[in-house]
Amino acid sequence: MAEPKNGTPTIGDVAKLAGVSRAVASRALSSEKRPVSADKRERVLEAAEQLGFRPNLLAQSLTTKTVNLVAVVVNHIHDLSDLDLFDLLLERIQSIGKQVILIRVGSVERVEEFLRQGVAYHVDAALVFSDFADAATVRRLFRSDLVVMLNGRHDELSPAVIPDEAVGINQAVADAASKGVRTAGLVTGRASSLVEAARVEHYRQAFAARGIELVRVVQGDYSYESGHEAAATITGWDSPDAVFCTSDAMAMGILDVCRADFPHNRPQKFRLYGFDNLSLTDFDAYPIASIGYDKAAYVEHVLRFLVEPAAFEPGQEPVRVPTRFVPRLTA
Amino acid sequence: MAEPKNGTPTIGDVAKLAGVSRAVASRALSSEKRPVSADKRERVLEAAEQLGFRPNLLAQSLTTKTVNLVAVVVNHIHDLSDLDLFDLLLERIQSIGKQVILIRVGSVERVEEFLRQGVAYHVDAALVFSDFADAATVRRLFRSDLVVMLNGRHDELSPAVIPDEAVGINQAVADAASKGVRTAGLVTGRASSLVEAARVEHYRQAFAARGIELVRVVQGDYSYESGHEAAATITGWDSPDAVFCTSDAMAMGILDVCRADFPHNRPQKFRLYGFDNLSLTDFDAYPIASIGYDKAAYVEHVLRFLVEPAAFEPGQEPVRVPTRFVPRLTA
DNA sequence: CTGTTAGCGCATTCAC
DNA sequence: GTGAATGCGCTAACAG
Numbered sequence: 001m002a003e004p005k006n007g008t009p010t011i012g013d014v015a016k017l018a019g020v021s022r023a024v025a026s027r028a029l030s031s032e033k034r035p036v037s038a039d040k041r042e043r044v045l046e047a048a049e050q051l052g053f054r055p056n057l058l059a060q061s062l063t064t065k066t067v068n069l070v071a072v073v074v075n076h077i078h079d080l081s082d083l084d085l086f087d088l089l090l091e092r093i094q095s096i097g098k099q100v101i102l103i104r105v106g107s108v109e110r111v112e113e114f115l116r117q118g119v120a121y122h123v124d125a126a127l128v129f130s131d132f133a134d135a136a137t138v139r140r141l142f143r144s145d146l147v148v149m150l151n152g153r154h155d156e157l158s159p160a161v162i163p164d165e166a167v168g169i170n171q172a173v174a175d176a177a178s179k180g181v182r183t184a185g186l187v188t189g190r191a192s193s194l195v196e197a198a199r200v201e202h203y204r205q206a207f208a209a210r211g212i213e214l215v216r217v218v219q220g221d222y223s224y225e226s227g228h229e230a231a232a233t234i235t236g237w238d239s240p241d242a243v244f245c246t247s248d249a250m251a252m253g254i255l256d257v258c259r260a261d262f263p264h265n266r267p268q269k270f271r272l273y274g275f276d277n278l279s280l281t282d283f284d285a286y287p288i289a290s291i292g293y294d295k296a297a298y299v300e301h302v303l304r305f306l307v308e309p310a311a312f313e314p315g316q317e318p319v320r321v322p323t324r325f326v327p328r329l330t331a
Numbered sequence: 332m333a334e335p336k337n338g339t340p341t342i343g344d345v346a347k348l349a350g351v352s353r354a355v356a357s358r359a360l361s362s363e364k365r366p367v368s369a370d371k372r373e374r375v376l377e378a379a380e381q382l383g384f385r386p387n388l389l390a391q392s393l394t395t396k397t398v399n400l401v402a403v404v405v406n407h408i409h410d411l412s413d414l415d416l417f418d419l420l421l422e423r424i425q426s427i428g429k430q431v432i433l434i435r436v437g438s439v440e441r442v443e444e445f446l447r448q449g450v451a452y453h454v455d456a457a458l459v460f461s462d463f464a465d466a467a468t469v470r471r472l473f474r475s476d477l478v479v480m481l482n483g484r485h486d487e488l489s490p491a492v493i494p495d496e497a498v499g500i501n502q503a504v505a506d507a508a509s510k511g512v513r514t515a516g517l518v519t520g521r522a523s524s525l526v527e528a529a530r531v532e533h534y535r536q537a538f539a540a541r542g543i544e545l546v547r548v549v550q551g552d553y554s555y556e557s558g559h560e561a562a563a564t565i566t567g568w569d570s571p572d573a574v575f576c577t578s579d580a581m582a583m584g585i586l587d588v589c590r591a592d593f594p595h596n597r598p599q600k601f602r603l604y605g606f607d608n609l610s611l612t613d614f615d616a617y618p619i620a621s622i623g624y625d626k627a628a629y630v631e632h633v634l635r636f637l638v639e640p641a642a643f644e645p646g647q648e649p650v651r652v653p654t655r656f657v658p659r660l661t662a
Numbered sequence: 663c664t665g666t667t668a669g670c671g672c673a674t675t676c677a678c
Numbered sequence: 679g680t681g682a683a684t685g686c687g688c689t690a691a692c693a694g
Contacts, residue, residue, distance in 0.1 A: 020664085020665085021664070021665045021666075022665090022666095023664075023665060023666080023667095024663090024664065024665075027664095035663055035664085036663075036664085037663065037664085040663090040664085059670090061670090062669095062670045062671070062672095063669080063670050064670090065670080
């Protein structure tokens with residue numbers, strides 16, 4: 001009886017049943033072409049099948065020094081507002097034989113607690129969407145040199161991929177200017193975020209360049225609800241010619257409050273521009289002109305760092321994925 | 332120099348620096364109260380701090396036999412249409428000291444390939460949203476006896492949590508009947524899913540019980556687009572009095588096509604009922620009456636199986652979370 | 663080509 | 679209280 005005692009068969013059990021050494025069994029089971037005689041390989045595979053053997057990836061990792069695990073770090077799941085992007089990312093990561101461990105850091109207040117506990121697997125790589133920490137902290141936390149910063153908080157030692165927002169913002173503002181817009185309102189997200197600060201600055205510069213006067217700024221938090229609230233302040237009888245939002249969700253909130261100003265979804269009192277190009281903006285009810293980027297290209301850039309870590313050289317500039325203006329009815 | 336050679340310090344390095352044995356270091360670093368003299372514990376902690384020591388969870392798991400990893404299995408990320416639920420689930424799982432490894436199985440066609448490769452970590456538990464496999468297969472795949480089936484494909488050996496859909500469906504149909512609805516249309520999802528089959532059957536029974544005639548059935552795939560397509564078939568001059576959809580997204584598609592039939596979002600030619608109670612139905616543009624359940628309660632039930640696996644006895648009935656009708660304008 | 667051996671990093675006996 | 683020794687499951691390096 002080659003059955004293991006405690007239930008889950010190890011490679012040792014397989015080897016015993018096949019009548020070979022553990023090393024041979026290991027080679028036969030390996031995906032790479034290791035030298036094993038045909039008949040022994042056959043016997044091993046059969047034994048493994050019979051026993052229902054599944055390699056213990058943890059033990060495997062202990063010796064190979066590669067865990068095939070990548071951490072994806074977010075503040076909240078809602079950061080993944082773009083599920084299309086995330087789905088693609090997950091599929092591609094799995095396609096190169098790695099698994100994703102999803103880490104939710106929570107609110108910024110709890111970050112310190114998170115860092116102190118520091119219970120984190122030593123992963124091959126970490127993809128950081130969350131703005132909770134800088135690159136150095138993340139590298140320490142995960143014991144990984146390969147930390148791809150997607151939050152704008154990169155440094156010389158870690159690669160980064162960031163949307164080049166200036167392009168799309170300029171296109172959107174140019175679109176507005178070409179339609180005679182002279183005054184604008186801006187609805188922003190949290191001021192604390194580096195990405196957001198840069199985004200706002202791009203809008204300001206684009207306005208200045210096109211001779212558009214920024215007459216009002218309201219701070220929201222990217223959410224639909226905050227768009228709802230902002231509507232009261234930023235629109236009304238003295239609406240600016242156009243309202244730009246740094247998230248589609250806020251634009252949706254504003255649209256819902258001011259739908260009367262958009263008969264047949266076309267702007268009457270002011271034009272409305274969002275940001276993110278959410279798939280929701282393809283729904284009839286929210287035909288919001290937006291700014292987006294090629295998600296497939298973005299994902300491939302991230303993936304390249306995972307597949308070819310050596311391709312990154314310290315000090316290398318962040319990879320920039322161009323954004324573009326996506327016209328829709330509200331513009 | 333107590334510094335390790337290759338960079339990442341092990342508990343051995345900590346022990347050496349503190350001038351104690353590895354065993355003592357292990358105890359001092361343990362969260363449980365193990366016998367260590369005060370001064371040595373102090374020295375160990377200081378040494379660990381100084382070296383920036385992070386325990387290797389993989390190696391730890393190898394001996395403790397508990398990896399603190401739970402797999403969440405989905406077909407596509409879009410299965411997580413309810414991000415509120417997922418966010419809560421993730422937070423609670425992490426709060427009990429476990430991490431989530433998110434596994435995307437992909438389309439049903441690719442399932443077999445996935446099973447053959449069988450590259451899966453041996454996890455403490457797996458939560459299966461995907462309908463790709465039955466409980467037995469999942470147990471084998473993850474080498475875990477604790478597989479919580481959330482897809483309706485449970486068996487005697489695995490615990491399950493499932494929404495009790497009959498309750499909410501009956502309430503919704505009762506609501507329609509009370510408003511004089513005599514004929515109904517039904518827009519369904521994929522016929523292959525067990526959950527969907529049961530759902531449809533509940534609608535049929537509720538219709539029969541209330542004397543409502545089911546005059547039309549259209550099959551979609553839960554998506555907004557399929558709702559769009561279904562609209563042509565199920566509505567028109569001979570609309571049924573009410574259209575029930577087995578997902579909110581499909582109801583949204585129908586609403587957008589037939590918005591003229593809902594002046595001020597109130598039904599004129601037919602009433603519209605969705606399913607899932609997506610947070611989107613709280614947006615002004617999609618005030619769709621729906622059927623939902625208490626997400627917090629659902630998550631706590633799932634969590635209980637993770638925390639107290641022993642509480643489950645083979646043959647135990649699935650835990651049922653009651654659903655309820657959520658009235659909104661379209662009804 | 664094959665089998666033996668020696669770790670990977672850690673927790674855990676079991677003597678002291 | 680403490681530390682030396684053992685083993686978790688696996689693969690890499692070595693010697694046949």
